[in-house]
Amino acid sequence: MLFRLIYDDALAQAAYLVGCQRTREAVVFDPERDVDRYIDLAASEGLRIVGAAETHIHADFLSGTRELCERVGAAAYLSAEGGPDWSYRWLTKKSGGGSYAHRLLRHNDSFDIGGVRVRAVHTPGHTPEHLCFEITDRGSGAGDAMGLISGDFVFVGDVGRPDLLESAAGQVGAMEPSARALARSLREFNALPEYLQLWPGHGAGSACGKALGAVPQSTVGYEQRFNHALALASDEGAFVRDILSGQPEPPAYFARMKRENRDGPAVLGAVPAPRPISAGDVPNGAAVLDTRPWEQFRDGHLRGALSAPLDRSFPTVAGSFVEPGEDIALVCEASEVDRAVRMLVRVGLDRVVGFVLPSMISSAPGLVRTKEVDAPGARALVASGRVAVLDVRRGAEFEAGHIDGATNIAHVRLGPRIEAVPRGKALLVHCQAGVRSARACAYLEKRGFDVTNLAGGYAAWEKARG
Template identity: 55%
Template structure:
């Protein structure tokens, strides 16, 4: 469950139900779990994994906010528990994480003796499987990715033994960083995945081929994944209720120091680029919002949001789901013209391929590509350095402080976000409009080999 649990409480109330049990498949890396929040609010019994060894056990189960333990049962492979007439049978499926479990679900109330489906969590997705490299690439556990990939191969063999008719209910769909190419369809069947899932086809070639394939081409994990893993293991802070930031006056907004607090500006790029509060971050509300906010804002920063009233609730939910809870104020875009008139606004220059090509050719600019590794490897601007936008916070010391930086991505969106972050950090940045797509379409030179170090 996610951390903004009011949705679950409202659903239960609407359906005249009580939440009596809470479970999850593993210690997540991409968002903060709401399991503790639900147990705190409802008194529900927790069913959580006991698998994975001593390093991957939940540390918060005996630390209820009022003292004492939460009602809980630690479950292992083949254990069962019931919620009403629905039976859940645990299946240990390590690989994505050591403690990962799935649940075979049987409706005993209808007289069924066999399961109807399996909740696969981050093990099997529609068209993909959960990446096994995050313990190493995100959580910093050195040497973990190859053993995890071999464990994932073994888990797939167990999945292959399940009947084809079982429905598959995964935890994620398209857009998640927990796999390479997740499908957008919300559910599948065991038989369909056995037949058409690319990872299952590669697994038929044996463990060596599978390990090599599954560890190749994974998207670069955002830096905040390590914090999610840490906090989900130790126990997310209990919220109690969602933050409800007050609307700031024009005078209050104009007084903000966006280098000391995080100001999230969700206005269109053309408006932000032309004029914004110095130090503000450009983070429009789209499917990239969590990864950008989590990558550019630290957990202890005070946050102010520039967004319409209709968007503020969704933005708050996105932020608390990744542990960015200290939301102090809300500014309406309609007020921004008066805010900007009261201060000396900042802007971000932008150039197109025609304007950038001579500068790149002369090496006057430091070229920074913020796409994923696989995109960069397929072709990039001559001499470009590479750091995915989600990992920029760890690479600032590698960037030149006294040299203009041309930032590019595929089409200009990720690079715009990166420009705002880098400008806040004090760098001289220019965004490449249209990105690499426009550059290559114009016939400008493209490199495919590894870049050379820039002076």
């Protein structure tokens, strides 16, 4: 058996290529949408991809399962446990007509990829349809599973959040029943053999949990001993209270990902290759994603541009602030264009029409400057009554301490909550350290608000108190 992890640092997402070296066949678990990476990796190992499997209908990225079905004729292995609301709806919509090769799996169903046996384990809670996959290397003579591809069920040091059907997808009343279902699934997990390796779907930085570890894999036994959330599962009431408290606000694009992954992501084909353009050639109405450092953006940017440096937050910022039907122009070095485009298509933003070199921005006409103030200046503004304060941190951060009179909206939720942003005054916008508020200021500026960023954020505000 061959086993490879393919990790996306920006979305903290793990896909797995599992192959049989005897038959030269492979399956990809939880692929993202730019599937050429998996195809090339398989080819480099002398394998061909014959299957694509999903642990669940994802909220944080667009699945590449349909893309692999189209590109290499892979069979789709998907959950049949989601009920009418969370069943896959794209399997009969093959390009050119007909149905994709597929198999819908229920608890304890299995399929083989050469000498590799894959058994589905229904683990509801994070989502109703969630499956884990036990992997057994029968080709080597093993009769017991080696490990568990756990998706968003159990992570290293955490478990998948059960609130997203309600907090992201808007299914009112789903949160607590999902938490109780998760507790039941975890109690069954606690009965698994300790030696099983654990291969989770996310690591630290993912919004699919609140305390994920940065280690890429674990064992069932280690998590049984040291995973705080898992340890609480025996006390269902305590578990529900704990798991539903302090979860980060889901980015605005999560609801769209759930819907599109259920109904069928658009077939991408080749990864878009935008052409170089001048600042003056940016199409009217296009979303401009300016990847330059904040200081350069603050001191002069194209009107309506969004501040989106190419760090790990890039796909989340873009997904939360750009609509999928919008044309997109990047302000980006040529060497970074492919990386940026891949991060965009993974969250369903495909219409990347061009890129402007950062060196061309300073000479462009009509540049806009974003206001920024230090903590003493911010205190003077607040004392004058000339500004309303908008705190774009997470709700849990806000509850731990905030500026009197501030309105709290997490920066990744500004789009759907734009009507709650204070009006009638200029806005002083802050987060904890000044980074998230910088992204928020650019978005709010585009939406017509008069904004000032608090450099250094709430930490600087508190430091200036005395």
